Amino acid sequence: MRILHTSDWHLGRSFHREGMLTHQAAFVDHLLEVVATERVDLVVVAGDVYDRALPPVDAVRLADETLVRLAASRAAVVVTSGNHDSAQRLGFSSRLIDAAGVHLRTDVGGVGTPVVLHDAHGPVAVHGLPYLDPHAVADPWALPRRSHEAALSEAMTRVRRDLAARPGTRSVVLAHAFVAGAQPSDSERDISVGGVARVPTSVFDGVDYVALGHLHGPHVLADHVRYSGSPLAYSFSEAGHRKGSWLVDLDAAGAAHATWVEAPVPRPLARLRGTLDDLLADPAHAPAEDAWVEVTLTDARRPAQAMDRLRRRFPHTLLLGFDTGRPVVGAAPAMASRGRRDHDVAREFVTELRGSAPTGAEGALLDLAVDACCGLDAADGERPDTLVATG
Template identity: 75%
Template sequence: MRILHTSDWHLGRSFHREGMLTHQASYIDHLLEVVAAERVDLVVVAGDVYDRALPHVDAVRLADETLARLAASRAQVVLTSGNHDSAQRLGFSSRLIDAAGVYIRTDAGRVGTPVLLEDEHGPVAVHGIPYLDPDAVREPWGLAGRSHEAALTEAMRRVRADLADRSAATRSVVLAHAFVAGAQPSDSERDISVGGVSRVPTSVFDGVSYTALGHLHGPHTLTESVRYSGSPLAYSFSEADQHKGSWLVDLGAEGVISTTFVEAPVPRPLARLRGELESLLGDPGLAAHESAWLQVTLTDAARPTGAMERLRSRFPHTLVLGFEAAVPGLGSLPAERTHGRTDHDVAREFMTELRGTEPSDDETALLFRAVDACCDDSDVDTVLTEGD
């Protein structure tokens, strides 16, 4: 059986206010091309189909189109809900949709009931475990602890109980949406910790032929049979160096035979640049980044005027701009007496010493307003004299 493992589509998500739906639709086109070209038998989607519990109508339309195209393809599909999805909304009409060969598993109560498939080597039991909120399943499942490990341990107990009743030739595939120890998170993933406990050990999945994980946005190989596919698109600049795609897994009579990472198309590369504004604008070595989405950190001693507009004149897709000017230690500032000088004078000199340049007229006016707002009487800025 040939399996294509994908997850974390986050349909409807934006990237720093840039709409991603067109790029997500392009990924779906790529996915269907891989299914056809590689003769995929089973597509597994390990959660976070949508980016929010109440997805935008355009995201729902793309999901509907995607599932219809997959149903018409040569592959069968098992799909689970993630922590961004609404399990009830995503799972609506799942029992009817089963008939189309698209199996949506979002109900924690059905954990342990697999989708049963066949290949030339015999049966394959596919157990789709939706994202399990420890607070939601603790009481009905009688969990002793309040953690993701406790919830998934119980889920896997149910999976193993089902497999124990099947023939020894039955191979198993498990989908789970969790933070499994040994993988590195990205900035764009929502924290799922409960009381500080979010990590799950890989040993929870021992004995499973293949475990398809979702939640983390980078691809990770935790063991030969336990993997994250990662998200198909980058959703934060912390993912700039990640390769995006899906795992193509060949399952033989004894388990995993081979795995191949199939890279997804990159709609627009991401990059992070750092330096002084004039240097970035004039460096010919940065030509390759002119078409990329950029996060730029400027290190000029004084904040340049119109920095974003000037950057976008060369790098039109700059999305994030930050400043990290070199600041002298406060101990190097002169410790002159403030007697006989106004609060305005002291604040203005402090700003000049700190930045190395005097504030502009507009900056000075704003600074004085801030100083006045901190005074007991904002209408008075008296001159201090000896003895006051």
């Protein structure tokens, strides 16, 4: 049986306020093309179809179109809910949709009941595990503790009980979890309970192939235990990720043989660091001119109109940060302030922050700001109660 393993579509998500729906639709086109050209028998989507529990209308429309197209393809489909999805909304009408060959598995009550498919070598039991919130299943399942490991262990006990009644049946499990040995990025939502999010790979022992979702980078934890990652990047921490899906051949004995299928990259990511002048002049940064860019400037003084100047060369600059080695705004100033005029404290704060004194115009503006916020007496420039700022 040939399986296409994907996950974490996050339909409706933006990238630093840049809409992603067009790029997500392009990935769907790619997915359907792979199903046709590679003669895929089963598509598995391991959670986080949507980016939030109440997705925008356009995202729902794209999901609907995707499932309709998959239903009309040669492949069966099993989809599970992730921690970003609303299980009830994603699973609406799932029993009716089953008849079309698209199997939505979002109800924890169905854990242990597989979708059974057949190929030339016999049956394959596909167990789709929805995201298991330990708090939600602890009491109904009488878990010994509220943890991801306990929840998934109980789920896999139910899976093994079913497989034990199906001797000779090959097995596939979909799970949305943080499995030990993989590395997260900045774009996954924290699912830790009591500070613990990871579960051991051994939870899935005895299964022929485990299709994991939740982490956005692809990982191979074992030949038969893999993350596909998200098909698109959703944070700059994913700049080094490969994006795509796993094409898995499950042979007659249940051995999984996987190859990587690259997904289209609508726009690459670039993370640049240096002084503004160097970034604008260095020809080595030419590839970033068509990328989404995150910039960290190291100039000793913060350049004026830095974002505007960067966007003249890198028009898709989305994030700008500074690393000047100077105090951050909000840090307590090093200078003592008691007994000194607020105007002087403000000027010296600016001097320490950026390494140079305010200009005449800047100083005058600072004085006006101090007067406006501190309620100084117009006659002598001092507040009546002589309270001095402490920084």
